[in-house]
Amino acid sequence: xxxxxxxxxxxxxxxxxxxxxxxxxxxxxxxxxxxxxxxxxxxxxxxxxxxxxxxxxxxxxxxxxxxxxxxxxxxxxxxxxxxxxxxxxxxxxxxxxxxxxxxxxxxxxxxxxxxxxxxxxxxxxxxxxxxxxxxxxxxxxxxxxxxxxxxxxxxxxxxxxxxxxxxxxxxxxxxxxxxxxxxxxxxxxxxxxxxxxxxxxxxxxxxxxxxxxxxxxxxxxxxxxxxxxxxxxxxxxxxxxxxxxxxxxxxxxxxxxxxxxxxxxxxxxxxxxxxxxxxxxxxxxxxxxxxxxxxxxxxxxxxxxxxxxxxxxxxxxxxxxxxxxxxxxxxxxxxxxxxxxxxxxxxxxxxxxxxxxxx
Amino acid sequence: xxxxxxxxxxxxxxxxxxxxxxxxxxxxxxxxxxxxxxxxxxxxxxxxxxxxxxxxxxxxxxxxxxxxxxxxxxxxxxxxxxxxxxxxxxxxxxxxxxxxxxxxxxxxxxxxxxxxxxxxxxxxxxxxxxxxxxxxxxxxxxxxxxxxxxxxxxxxx
Numbered sequence: 001x002x003x004x005x006x007x008x009x010x011x012x013x014x015x016x017x018x019x020x021x022x023x024x025x026x027x028x029x030x031x032x033x034x035x036x037x038x039x040x041x042x043x044x045x046x047x048x049x050x051x052x053x054x055x056x057x058x059x060x061x062x063x064x065x066x067x068x069x070x071x072x073x074x075x076x077x078x079x080x081x082x083x084x085x086x087x088x089x090x091x092x093x094x095x096x097x098x099x100x101x102x103x104x105x106x107x108x109x110x111x112x113x114x115x116x117x118x119x120x121x122x123x124x125x126x127x128x129x130x131x132x133x134x135x136x137x138x139x140x141x142x143x144x145x146x147x148x149x150x151x152x153x154x155x156x157x158x159x160x161x162x163x164x165x166x167x168x169x170x171x172x173x174x175x176x177x178x179x180x181x182x183x184x185x186x187x188x189x190x191x192x193x194x195x196x197x198x199x200x201x202x203x204x205x206x207x208x209x210x211x212x213x214x215x216x217x218x219x220x221x222x223x224x225x226x227x228x229x230x231x232x233x234x235x236x237x238x239x240x241x242x243x244x245x246x247x248x249x250x251x252x253x254x255x256x257x258x259x260x261x262x263x264x265x266x267x268x269x270x271x272x273x274x275x276x277x278x279x280x281x282x283x284x285x286x287x288x289x290x291x292x293x294x295x296x297x298x299x300x301x302x303x304x305x306x307x308x309x310x311x312x313x314x315x316x317x318x319x320x321x322x323x324x325x326x327x328x329x330x331x332x333x334x335x336x337x338x339x340x341x342x343x344x345x346x347x348x349x350x351x352x353x354x355x356x357x358x359x
Numbered sequence: 360x361x362x363x364x365x366x367x368x369x370x371x372x373x374x375x376x377x378x379x380x381x382x383x384x385x386x387x388x389x390x391x392x393x394x395x396x397x398x399x400x401x402x403x404x405x406x407x408x409x410x411x412x413x414x415x416x417x418x419x420x421x422x423x424x425x426x427x428x429x430x431x432x433x434x435x436x437x438x439x440x441x442x443x444x445x446x447x448x449x450x451x452x453x454x455x456x457x458x459x460x461x462x463x464x465x466x467x468x469x470x471x472x473x474x475x476x477x478x479x480x481x482x483x484x485x486x487x488x489x490x491x492x493x494x495x496x497x498x499x500x501x502x503x504x505x506x507x508x509x510x511x512x513x514x515x516x
Contacts, residue, residue, distance in 0.1 A: 039462035050474040209386055209408070212434030223408070230410055292363060293404065293414065304389045306402065321389040329434050358462065 003027070007340065011040050015118045015344040018354035022347070026340060034335045036328060042358040049318040054080060054288060054309070057318065059150055064320060065355040066147045067110060068298050070103045072320070072356075073152035075296045075305040078232060079318075080154045082292040083309050084284065090234070092156035092280045097234040098166075098271040099143070099151065100296075101264040105176070106135045107299035108257045108264075111351045112187060115254065118344050119196045124186055131179045138169055156281030163275070170272045177265050184258045197250035201334040201346045204248055213330040214323045215301020216256040217350050221248035227297035238270050250349045257351075260299075287313050298323050300351045322356035365402065368415040370425055373403070376415060377428040377435075380405045385413060387432035392419065392442045396473050401425065401442065421447035421471045429454035437461070445470040 005026045011019030021037035045064055049057050062073035074096050081088060113128035136146045142161045143149040151159050161169075187193055203213065208221035218225055219242055226242035228235045243259045245252035288309025296303050301323030308316040327350040335346055368376055377387070385405035392401050403415045419425060427450040429436040439450040440457045447468040459467070 037460070039460075039464075042462040042464065044464070044469060047470055047474060210432070210434075212387055212432070225408060225410065227410065291365075293402070293412075295410075302388075304404065306391060308393060308395075310395065316395045317391075317393040319391040319393075321391070325437060326389075326434065328437060 004032070009343055009347070011037075013344065013347075015114070015348055016352070017114060018352065020347065020352060020354050022335075022343070024335070024340065024343060029339050029341075031335055031338055031340060031343065034332050036332060038328075038354065038358055040358070041355055045359045046318055046320065049315045051314065053313045054315050055154060055313075057315070058153055061318070061320070062148060062150065062152070064322075064359050065353050067107050067353060068103070068300065068303075068322075068356055069148050070099050070152070071296055071298050071303065073149070074100060074233070075294065075303055075320070076307075076318070077152045077154045078296070079292055079294045079305040079307040080288050080309075080315075082294055083288040083290045083307055084154070084286065086155055086282065086284055088156045088282055089279045090276045091160070091278050093234040094271050094275050095157055095161060095280060096152065097238065098268055098275075099139075099149070100233065101267045101271070102135060102138060104264040104299045105261050105268075106132060106139070107351075108261050109135065109180075111257060111299075111348075112183070112254070115345070115348055116187075118348050119193065121186075121193070124183065127183055131176060131183065134172060134176050134179070138172060141165070142169070153281065155284040156279070158281070160280045166272045166275060170269060173265050173268055177262070180258075180261060184261075187254050187258055193254075194251060197254060197345065198247075200250040200342055201338065201349055202247070202249045203330055203334055205246075207333060208248065208330060211330045211333055212326045213301075214326045215298070215351070216253050216260065217301065217327050217330060219244045220252035220256045222246040225302070227295045227302040230295060232294065232296060234271065234274075237274065238267055240267055250345055253349050287311055288315065298356075300324055300353055300356075301326065303356075320356075320359055322353065322359070324350065324353045324357040327352075328357070363414065365414045365416040368403070368417040370417065373415075373417055374426050374428055374431060376403070377405075377431040380413060381431055384408065387428070387434045388412065390435060390438045390442070392446045392448065392470070394421075394446060394471065394473060399446075401448070403428075419446075419448050421468065422449070424449045424451050426450070427452045427454070444468075447471050 007024045009022040009024050010016050011021045019040035023035040024031050025033040058073055058076050061076040062069040064072050109128050109132040113125040116124035140146050143151045151157050203221050205222045208218045209223050222244055224242040224244050243256050245255050289311040291308040293306040303323055304321035306319040310316050331350050385407050388404040388406040390403045399419050401417045401419045404412055406412045427439055436455045440461045442448050443450055444459050444461050
């Protein structure tokens with residue numbers, strides 16, 4: 001048995017977009033164990049719900065994270081709407097799905113860029129983020145914000161998008177599709193990327209399911225679970241199937257995210273074609289009384305939102321279980337057996353969003 | 360949406376419930392604690408491949424002990440540590456015990472007390488308007504020109 005050393009990884013590290021600490025236990029160059037340490041950006045946002053009007057809390061919840069902000073806002077208002085029995089207009093459902101899928105494209109392009117940077121392919125990283133700028137421009141045009149959008153409210157949406165703008169955005173999305181194709185070819189076929197990622201961090205189907213993995217981390221191991229199939233917002237009327245791969249390694253997770261970008265572009269095209277007319281909000285009266293647990297599919301995986309109201313304008317509890325929180329244990333499972341130099345890639349392969357994890 | 364069902368559970372059954380659900384093909388989805396002025400409970404959520412869920416509600420108390428389900432579902436370990444640290448519920452038999460160092464909040468058991476809502480003081484519109492009122496007839500105050508030759512305060516040797 002070689003000598004054991006403990007090497008700290010993070011919380012500050014060039015590949016980590018947010019602080020995460022791992023104590024890596026090594027025997028020579030091989031990792032035999034990892035102990036995580038989080039809590040660097042725990043803000044106690046769930047506790048704040050007891051002191052803030054439930055209508056105002058939507059603005060706080062979407063600030064849990066800058067990348068996942070739209071779907072956090074959607075998850076919150078959807079949960080409160082379920083508690084209060086509010087039915088939102090159809091157009092609002094389609095627009096929520098549209099912006100949700102746009103968030104998915106944005107998030108996956110961001111992650112692909114970070115992943116390319118992690119294995120030293122800087123030009124690929126810059127191209128991914130260049131294409132991402134077009135997506136952020138669409139967000140800015142339709143919502144007024146590039147990062148935090150503040151469009152979801154209990155009862156529907158604060159903003160509408162007219163048909164002409166949607167049709168023009170459809171054309172922009174075709175350009176995004178064309179821009180992504182050469183980058184996708186590199187991620188899926190380039191020799192250096194394959195050499196770096198194939199066979200790394202393998203998670204079998206059974207392990208992924210039992211350890212609680214969600215999102216691309218789960219689907220890359222062959223498990224076809226996608227919370228959008230629950231049919232929330234407009235997803236019940238849209239055609240799509242969960243994107244899966246079978247290898248369960250880093251390359252498979254890249255492939256799932258690349259294919260999900262194309263799937264998201266297709267879903268947005270369907271939203272634009274099927275978008276009904278009418279209002280985007282309904283009047284909401286009264287306060288939430290009761291409890292409900294809803295699930296949405298964030299770009300990183302299934303997010304669980306639980307809300308409990310007591311009939312006043314302050315909620316008793318709002319709980320957010322984010323996908324990275326669920327993927328931390330699978331991460332600790334795939335790290336042992338790999339080399340120290342592979343840890344940055346493995347840490348990134350779950351698409352960590354520590355702001356979401358700690359809230 | 361249809362109301363959801365939360366099956367009641369007791370401490371002595373919680374591990375058995377986890378084992379039974381695992382045998383039925385469920386996996387551990389999430390758990391969290393809820394504390395209100397009148398009650399405190401833990402919600403367990405298990406989910407299947409077809410996205411169906413089963414949920415259980417377990418009464419709990421700060422400083423009380425609950426058997427850990429991390430021996431059945433390793434995925435539960437982070438959730439139980441979180442509840443233990445934020446609400447003060449002790450989980451016996453934890454597979455990995457962070458001993459209160461998961462978040463390291465400035466205040467221990469930060470979620471164990473129910474917060475008091477902030478009461479906003481109503482602002483009288485006329486008084487607020489008076490403060491910000493601008494007298495257009497009065498010329499703007501002249502500010503002294505900046506002397507570029509004089510170094511800024513505290514700067515330079």
